[in-house]
Amino acid sequence: MVYGPTAIYSLGQGAILPLLPIVARDFGADLATAALVAAMLVVGQLCGNLPAGWLVARLGERYTMVVASGVSLLGVAGMLLSRHLGVLMVSVFVMGLSAAAFGLARHSFMTTRVPVAFRARALSLLGGSFRLGAFVGPFIAAALLWIFGDEHSSIWFFGASLVVVALLVAFGPDPEERAIAAERAARAERARNAAEQAEAFEPEDTGEAVTGSIPTQARMGILGTIRANRGVLSRLGLAAASLSFVRASRPAILPLWGLSIGLDSSTIALIVGIAGALEFALFYASGQVMDRFGRLWAAVPALVLMGGAMIALAFTHEAGEAAMWFGVFASVIGVGNGLSSGILLTLGADVAPKHSPAAFLGAWRTITDAGGALSPLVVSGLTAVASLSIAAGAIGVVGLLGALAFVRWVPRYVPRRPST
Template structure:
């Protein structure tokens, strides 16, 4: 009941996302317009985090997920029967809103229910559940396309996943009722470096913007470091295919290199949680950011070398290792620093900031490449990664409580 709904939602979403540009092109869109329609998903996620935080705080995680799943069904119907590109883009935007609401609801549940010594592994499993769906979904879509010859088959599959998920959440055992909230014994609420006990001292229900203002020091410090991690992750998905194209590789070779990098990434998701729970958050965040930062910087100097293709494959694997080691870090850090009273409002702000970092990175890569070269863009992303590593080194010890080692079974 905790992880299966996430797998179902991500599996259906993963089957649909790669086909959005294809559907737009079949409706007459050129490449730029198709990319614009696909970007509506990210815009929807950015716009959905703050309202989702409000909804979770008012009606709870369970009903927020039910509403998100139902609205996602409507967005799937809109994509299936869209009469124009405008309706298709609006449907993709709604899907982004629903994905934000669903993700925040499950994040808020794990924040309030999982004990601190086991939090990182639980949230890494949550991130791994999402990655599993996104990883398998495109293969399911490819099989359905081969079997039925139409993109609508993947949208119908998405609808089936949503129906099963909604029924499971609505009629299955409610984890909110069966798992009592857990109060953390340690909480850092501002950048003074002093630990305090208990929740943030508020009596009234704090709103979204009031929570953002109260947590402005944390968000402007640790939040920006987290946003840099999201930016480097997102840039990896853009830079690697473009790098392969710039080297003159064919589509199958590029797909193989990117696929191997993604497989390494997926294989390490639980290791990240183990490291964070046993040694602290910094021991996962720093190696991940250093690997990705140095990987991008080193890649920037290999484009015109004799072994450029070999270096491309090697650094794609390095970036996959770094990304895998960072699995669950953003979820865990957000849970660590969220106030015990009304965590959903804070998590809405946290996820908006990190999603913004992921949304800006592809635009930054595109802009730098347009005025300079792809190598310069890769180097710039590497610098962002190293700055983010410095930010984590500075702010994680100040804001994040150090978990006690878990008891051995």
């Protein structure tokens, strides 16, 4: 019940992502507008993180996921029924908002409930559940296209996935309620032990008034949470955004690089697919590394591998074995990306407030998603004004600078053994 709904949701979403530009083209959009339609999903996630933090703090994780599934179904209906490009863009944007709420709800639950001793492994599995959709979803879309011959079949598949997720979350065993019940039982046991100790030794009543304040925990809103945690958000948060920036450059640069050196579409797809398989295969290893050796041992090697491979790739465009080097460095980037699986979720959980993390995680995810959203724009701009090699080199430099930022800020904000 923790990972199942997430995997089903990500499979449905992964099945429609490759087809969004095709659906937009059916509505008469040019290439640039079709790309904008696909980007509306990322824009929706970016805009939805802060409201999602507010929603989770007030409704809880379970009801937020049910609401997110219902709202996303409205987006699916809009995609199926729309006959206008603007309606399609709004529908995709709504699905992005819902994806933000769904992802943050599960992230908040894991942050609050998972013991620190295996937090990284648990969150790496959560990250792997999302990556499952990105990896397997396109194959599902291809199978549905082959069977039905209509790209709308993938939209129907996503709608069916949302219905299954909503039913599972609404009527299945709720991990949140079980965790709360366990905490209540533990508190009751502690209260009984305290009462027994008090009966064994009862202090003398002197008649004097008891003075002193009773500690209370005030609930801060979104803006108050951001102000209270502006130090970690502006330092470690920006380091995390650099990792998200480098990650998001991979699907933007690698296909373009293959085209620019003269490879055909099938070869490019094979190389990118191999890199994706390596990335997916390593997601649990990342959690093992973080739990056993510390967060730096996953974040820094991942950024060094991806950043160094991007810089090296920039010098191979005119090489005699350009295709071979493309395959080698694409695989290295895939390994680096796989080693970083779950690191952003884990670091967010490490530095979030212990009792009410949702608002903080909304701000954290907004910063990291902004890094990912900015990356394709930077690649496009640098390619237009300079060259694709310059764009790859610039991405690599950001990766190496991000590694230095992690070395600087992780020891300050995340101890070797984060406290519970």
